[in-house]
Structure formats: structure tokens, C-alpha cells
Amino acid sequence: TANYDQMEVRPRPELFDFHGVGMITDFTENWDNIQNFKARPDDILIATYPKAGTTWVSYILDLLYFAHMGQDRQTSIPLHDRVPFLEICEPPMPKGTDLADKLPTTPRLIKTHLPVQFVPKSFWEQRCRVVYVARNAKDNAVSYFHFERMDSGMPEPGKWSTFLQNFMEGKMVFGSWYDHVNGWCEKKQTYSNFHYMFYEDLIEDCGREIDRLCSFLSLSPSPEEKERVKASVTFDNMKQNKMTNYSTFDSMNQTISPFMRKGKVGDWKNHFTVAQNEQFDEDYKQKMKNPDLKFRYEI
Numbered sequence: 536t537a538n539y540d541q542m543e544v545r546p547r548p549e550l551f552d553f554h555g556v557g558m559i560t561d562f563t564e565n566w567d568n569i570q571n572f573k574a575r576p577d578d579i580l581i582a583t584y585p586k587a588g589t590t591w592v593s594y595i596l597d598l599l600y601f602a603h604m605g606q607d608r609q610t611s612i613p614l615h616d617r618v619p620f621l622e623i624c625e626p627p628m629p630k631g632t633d634l635a636d637k638l639p640t641t642p643r644l645i646k647t648h649l650p651v652q653f654v655p656k657s658f659w660e661q662r663c664r665v666v667y668v669a670r671n672a673k674d675n676a677v678s679y680f681h682f683e684r685m686d687s688g689m690p691e692p693g694k695w696s697t698f699l700q701n702f703m704e705g706k707m708v709f710g711s712w713y714d715h716v717n718g719w720c721e722k723k724q725t726y727s728n729f730h731y732m733f734y735e736d737l738i739e740d741c742g743r744e745i746d747r748l749c750s751f752l753s754l755s756p757s758p759e760e761k762e763r764v765k766a767s768v769t770f771d772n773m774k775q776n777k778m779t780n781y782s783t784f785d786s787m788n789q790t791i792s793p794f795m796r797k798g799k800v801g802d803w804k805n806h807f808t809v810a811q812n813e814q815f816d817e818d819y820k821q822k823m824k825n826p827d828l829k830f831r832y833e834i
């Protein structure tokens with residue numbers, strides 16, 4: 536039987552300012568390793584603000600590249616081991632190595648939540664392909680709030696109204712949503728090997744978005760292969776799938792809120808009061824002046 540008295544009780548981490556971006560030590564303690572990461576030309580970086588659709592797009596890419604390797608891989612290796620997280624070495628590896636070095640498959644799919652200015656320079660030097668996923672700020676905030684409630688590896692979110700205020704002020708792990716989506720969008724001007732996509736578009740027409748990804752990545756799956764990917768990545772299937780629903784992750788208490796929570800556009804309407812919504816919209820106008828970046832709040 537488990538000895539619960541010997542279990543480590545980990546206090547919630549504190550947010551601190553790291554070169555102008557909110558961070559917790561989990562994501563900065565390997566900073567030199569991260570910055571010295573040696574990207575390979577065929578690496579694919581999946582970049583997102585937390586809760587924007589990382590897992591969804593990771594799974595789509597994993598299946599497009601590796602579904603042919605058979606069911607064993609799909610049923611025995613959690614997605615977060617197939618698509619490692621650049622910012623953490625888990626399990627801990629000797630200094631200078633990381634999970635991505637151990638990946639047996641190419642291309643390596645690598646996930647990051649870093650704001651664009653923190654991305655290790657080798658990704659740019661090697662001209663790696665980059666897929667960025669953005670989600671409308673209101674749903675993104677709601678999803679992040681529920682995630683922090685259930686993941687003890689994240690700071691305590693407090694009440695919804697407190698959390699929302701912090702979100703607007705950019706006092707979040709990985710910094711301001713506004714800076715993140717804008718910073719990555721500006722990168723499009725100077726870096727062409729880049730596909731910027733939206734969570735709302737995936738919800739509207741996942742097949743179309745898979746087609747766009749394939750054309751960016753020069754992949755040509757058969758219609759049957761494409762249908763199989765599409766069927767595997769529905770919200771319901773990913774929620775049931777132990778390899779994609781993070782049920783293997785210790786720090787998450789999914790009885791508080793499941794990782795695969797709602798998967799909808801517009802759940803913000805169940806959280807924002809009218810006053811909060813007005814204040815949010817007013818503040819948003821000040822911060823989001825880039826005409827290239829238009830988000831949808833309902834489908």
C-alpha cells in the first residue's frame with residue numbers, strides 16, 4: 536500500500552519576473568541547457584501560449600508523421616514523451632542532454648511555450664519549421680485558470696476575478712498572452728518557415744487545418760490516412776485516450792478539472808461577467824493594435 540506520509544508535499548511555486556516575463560523555476564532551472572539546445576534542420580517546433588491547443592496540434596503532427604509505425608507506439612508512449620517539452624528535462628537527464636536527444640524518430644517534434652525572444656537561436660539558424668497555435672484571449676484565459684486550479688506544479692490561480700486581472704496584466708507563467716501572440720506574429724515578417732494557426736479554425740474545420748498543415752510540411756497522406764488522423768484527434772477520443780489526456784501526470788488532479796476539459800470556443804461566456812467583459816475589451820483594444828491578428832470568440 537502507498538505510504539501517503541512519505542509523499543512529498545510540494546508547495547505551489549511562486550511566479551517571478553525573468554527578463555520581463557513571468558516564470559516559475561521549473562522552466563528556468565535548465566536555462567543554459569535550453570538556450571544551448573542544438574536544433575537539427577528537420578526539427579519541427581510547436582510553439583504556443585499555454586492552453587492554446589498544444590496537445591491537439593502535437594497529436595495531429597505525431598500521427599501525420601508516425602501513425603504508420605503501428606499501434607504499439609500509439610498505445611504505450613504518452614504523447615508528452617513523443618513530443619517533448621523544450622523547457623523541462625523530464626525525466627532528469629545528465630547535464631547537456633535532454634529528452635529530445637533520446638527521440639528515436641525523425642523529424643523530432645518539440646513543444647515550447649517560450650515567448651519568441653527566448654527561443655534557442657539554433658532553431659532559427661537551422662531554419663527549422665515552426666508551427667504556432669494561437670487561441671482567443673478569453674477562452675485561453677479560462678482554460679489557463681482551470682489548468683492552474685488542478686495542476687499543483689503551477690502557481691495558485693486564486694479566484695477567477697483575481698486570475699483574470701493577472702492575465703490582463705501579463706502576470707502569468709510564460710508572460711503576457713498579448714506579448715506572446717504579437718511577438719510570434721511579428722516573427723512571420725522575417726521568418727518564412729512558419730505556419731501560424733488558430734484554435735478556433737481547428738474547431739471550425741479540423742480537416743481543412745490538417746490540409747493546411749500538410750501543405751506547409753509537404754506531406755501528402757492518402758485520403759484514408761487523413762480520415763484516420765481526423766477521427767483520432769476529436770476531443771472525445773483524445774479525452775478517452777490515456778496517452779493524450781495527461782492521466783499519467785502526477786502533479787495534475789483531474790478530479791478538480793480534467794486536462795481535456797471542454798474543448799470549445801465561447802466557454803468564456805460562462806465565466807466573464809458583463810463588467811469584466813467590458814473592462815477586458817477596453818484593455819484589449821489598447822494592447823492589440825496589429826491588424827493581422829484577428830481572433831474569433833464564437834463559431
Ligand SMILES: Nc1ncnc2c1ncn2[C@@H]1O[C@H](COP(=O)(O)OS(=O)(=O)O)[C@@H](OP(=O)(O)O)[C@H]1O
Nearest residue numbers: 585586587588589590591678769770795796797798
Ligand atoms: N481535440 C481537441 N479538441 C478541442 N479542444 C482540445 C482538443 N485537445 C485539447 N483541447 C483543449 O485544449 C486546451 C489545452 O491546451 P494545451 O494542449 O495547449 O495545454 S498545455 O499548454 O499543453 O498544457 C484545453 O482547453 P479547455 O477545454 O478549454 O480547457 C483542451 O480541452
